[in-house]
Amino acid sequence: xxxxGLSIGHRVVPDKRTIHHLQNVLRLTHGSRVVLVDGEGSAFxxxxxxxxxxxxxxVVSEAPDDRAVKQLVRLVLVVSLLKxxxxxxxxxxxxxxxxxxxxxxxxxxxxxRPDRDGLATRENRFRRVAEAAARQCGRGTIPRxxxxxxxxxxxxxxxxxxxxxxxxxxxxxxxxxxxxxxxxDPGAVLATGPEGSFTAREIALFExxxxxxxxxxxxxxxxxxxxxxxxxxAQTMMGDMGTN
Numbered sequence: 001x002x003x004x005g006l007s008i009g010h011r012v013v014p015d016k017r018t019i020h021h022l023q024n025v026l027r028l029t030h031g032s033r034v035v036l037v038d039g040e041g042s043a044f045x046x047x048x049x050x051x052x053x054x055x056x057x058x059v060v061s062e063a064p065d066d067r068a069v070k071q072l073v074r075l076v077l078v079v080s081l082l083k084x085x086x087x088x089x090x091x092x093x094x095x096x097x098x099x100x101x102x103x104x105x106x107x108x109x110x111x112x113r114p115d116r117d118g119l120a121t122r123e124n125r126f127r128r129v130a131e132a133a134a135r136q137c138g139r140g141t142i143p144r145x146x147x148x149x150x151x152x153x154x155x156x157x158x159x160x161x162x163x164x165x166x167x168x169x170x171x172x173x174x175x176x177x178x179x180x181x182x183x184x185d186p187g188a189v190l191a192t193g194p195e196g197s198f199t200a201r202e203i204a205l206f207e208x209x210x211x212x213x214x215x216x217x218x219x220x221x222x223x224x225x226x227x228x229x230x231x232x233x234a235q236t237m238m239g240d241m242g243t244n
Contacts, residue, residue, distance in 0.1 A: 006036060006044050012057040017128075019055055021135075022048065030055075037140045071141060073239040074100045074187030076162065078154055079227045080107040080194035081114075081147070087122075088129045090227040095133035095143050097231045098239060100187070102130065104147040105154035108199040116149060123147035151202055155209050158189055165214040166191040166206040167226055168198070173215040176230060180237035188234055192227040 006012075014022065022028045028048055036044045036057060046057040077099050079090055091102055104126060106113060114122060127145045134142045148154040158164070163185050165176060180188065191211060198206070203213075216229050235241040 006059055008044075008059050008061060010059045011049075012036065012046070012059070014055065014057060017132075022055065033060075035138075037134075037142075043140055071098060071100055071239075073185075073234070074162065075231055075234050075239070076101045076103070076158065076187065076189045077227060077231060078103045078105060078151075078158075078189065078191040080105060080151075080192065080198075080223065081110045081112050081119075081122075082194060082223050083111040086224040088126065090224045091126050091129050091143075091145065092133045093228045094231045095130045095139070096137045097228065097241070098139075098235050099143050099231050100141070101144040102126070102146075103154045103157060104145070105151045106149050107151050107194050108202055109194045109196045111195065119147050119149060151198075151205060155205065158209070162187050162189050164189040164191070164206075164209065164211040165230075166198070166203070166211040167193065167216065167230055168203065168213040169215065169220065170213075173213040176214040176216060176233050177237055179212060179214050180234060183238070185238070188238065190227075190230045190234060192230055193223065195223050 022034070028034065030048055030050050032048045034046055034048065034057065036046045036059065043062070044059045045061045046059045049056050049058050075098065077094055079087065079102060081087055081104050082090065087104060094102065104123070106119070123146065126147065130143045130145050146157065148157070163183075165179055165188060167176070167190070191206060193202075216226060216233065221229060232241065
């Protein structure tokens with residue numbers, strides 16, 4: 001669970017979801033030890049104590065370096081809003097694979113088309129999914145997640161210092177792995193589209209924003225699979241899923 005400003009002796013009152021996870025999923029009791037992360041890469045050991053019947057987490061020491069997985073590269077994913085719970089699946093799995101930031105955009109061919117309030121509700125849900133996935137896989141950082149009413153709006157929030165790639169099945173694409181091979185960039189921005197892919201208008205937007213066309217091989221992947229696969233490929237070529 002993310003907790004900023006942790007220090008030895010500090011006590012944290014977990015929220016209801018965390019209490020449920022500790023007591024009913026992990027079956028932990030008074031005195032049990034857990035790892036707390038501050039959401040920025042640092043980890044601490046804490047023990048469960050009960051204060052007037054409410055479980056609290058008391059920080060007792062810094063955790064060994066291997067208790068919280070740190071990011072070697074910064075991977076940013078721009079993913080289209082997908083139907084049903086497929087956006088949540090993409091966020092969950094790319095969080096496990098080490099993505100640093102996810103920007104969800106309502107694209108031209110997105111099937112769900114929520115209004116601003118509806119998208120804000122989904123954004124809160126997406127952030128909870130990312131937090132839970134980070135906790136499950138032992139990450140020391142929590143991905144930043146935001147939702148945008150248009151692709152145009154999402155692209156305005158990208159950091160300018162990373163190479164950019166848009167997954168595109170048409171001509172002019174080079175394998176993503178070949179783009180990333182042998183480079184020394186600190187990370188990459190990856191963009192994956194909705195069912196039916198991006199429109200010509202959106203591809204033009206990407207090109208204007210400095211994105212290069214990239215592919216994942218000869219197979220046509222489902223939208224959520226492409227999002228997950230792109231992060232895994234990037235982590236294999238640049239991060240901690242490869243041989244370096």
